Amino acid sequence: MVERKTVRQQLRLLPVLPSVLLILVFLAAPILWSFHASFTNAALTGRNARNPAWTGVENYVRLLGDAAFPASVVLTVVFVVASAVVGQNMLGLLIAGLMTRARKPVAAVVGTAVVAAWVLPEIVAAFAAYAYFSKDGTLNQVLGGAGVAGADWLYAYPMVAVVLANIWRGTAFSMLVYRAALADVPQDISEAALMDGAAGWQRLVFITLPLIRSSIATNLMLVTLQTLAVFTLIWVMTAGGPSSASTTLPVLAYQEAFKFGDIGYGTAIASVLIVLGLVFGIAYVRLLRGDKR
């Protein structure tokens, strides 16, 4: 009787199977294969494509010795910190905060403008950003109109261009998160603080920010991960160049694997990225769990 009950309980879980299979075959298997392939000399074409040989930690040793990898890590960190942690996150909070004070129609129109850049397909957003930052693009037109000499942004300052483009592209997400969070902050608390003579920044630092801190943490985690995975924007705008001045880790992994045909080395870089993603993922889960207790 007891046995039959557990069998029936397990049968109830049967509908989960299709999802589990899909995830195992198409997500878990590539991840495991990635760790495996990163210890071989697998190649895109040629003899090593059919019979890759086990080379141990050679790819990882090469990673550390190769000047391209540390440089790429630094660029990735700069890209994530500047465009996600500082740019999208702060600007999103600023816009959401201003929206609570501004007139409703103004907030609605500006909200639409911010969201538009986010809803567009990423390749279209990338084209628009490419045109905007190109030598005779809109940015230089505006600067020229203000009497400031422009620059060839995509060649002279590729990182500045891709960071700004990613802020433009992704701020909507942070804005939506913070709008929802600020709407939940009880009005009378900040009203009371206002009567006590708290200045605007004091209310922000001592009342509003502590109240929405779980939203801030969640948002930081998610925008960091989204930005870590950005490929299309950079690929269209600079293709990682000039030389490798804007080659972040996803671009480097792509180049090593598909341009130079070195799948083993490419998967080693991919494995580093996957581990980074998992670390952030686990931290995110712990954070949410801690919240609930």
Next chain:
Amino acid sequence: MTTAGRRTFEETLRRPRHGEGAWPGRHRNRGPADAALLLIGACFVLPLLWLVFGSLDAEAGYQTRLPASASLANFTAVLTPELLLRPLWNSLLLSAGTASVTLVAAVLAAYPLSRFESRFNRPFMYSILCGTCLPVTAIMVPVYGLFVQLRLLDSQLATVLFMAATALPMAIWMTKNFMDAVPVSLEEAAWVDGASGLTALRAVVLPLMRQGLGVVFIFVFIQTWGNFFVPFILLLSPSKQPASVSIFSFFGQHGAIAYGQLAAFSILYSVPVLVLYVLVARGAGGSFALSGAMKG
């Protein structure tokens, strides 16, 4: 910072409250906030202007300027089966296929997770949540390797299944949250009447969470429609590639000359997702969709 915040909070609660009229904020000046917002909004619109003006200008460059004479020449130039219609059809196949597979699998998975207590639930949901954090661009090199081994390269079906797998963690998470909001008592009545779990799901639960299902479907559809990197790696023959990839090839071949056509192509390709987004935002409210995704 937390304790300081709490002390201020408690102290403020102890103070007697003044009348509403004494609160200066109610009459505060909205002008500065309006101006700052409009300035930010202008910065966000500026890069998009080129797309609109350029698409209408037969002699467009990378400059943003009002076309000397507005014409639809760019649109007619790209509106050929070869250039636009077949890629758009492929995009539709991939997106609708991915969204359907994802939705069916997510609903099936969410039902037992939402309705039956099991030791398996918590670890599963936490792994799912962890899975939503996986950077998909990071696994494209190994996925390519796996597709080569399994001879799945250039298969639209395999691409759909892969994209469904990447969308599933988020979709299961959202679907379960929407399903949790449907009261169990209604199904219990159906169970008493002898309906099986899956019949109750189909007849009672799904109609009640139609709106949530629509949000999940459109969410996955938009995400797949806009996806460039996955079909770029996994689909090789131009006849199978979606618009995101064919527009990139077009840009590579003609981007340096046919700016206006590139802009027109971009607009035609973007319109479907803009419409779908407006549908979701209008019908269900952006925060509703977000609540499905963010609720713990």
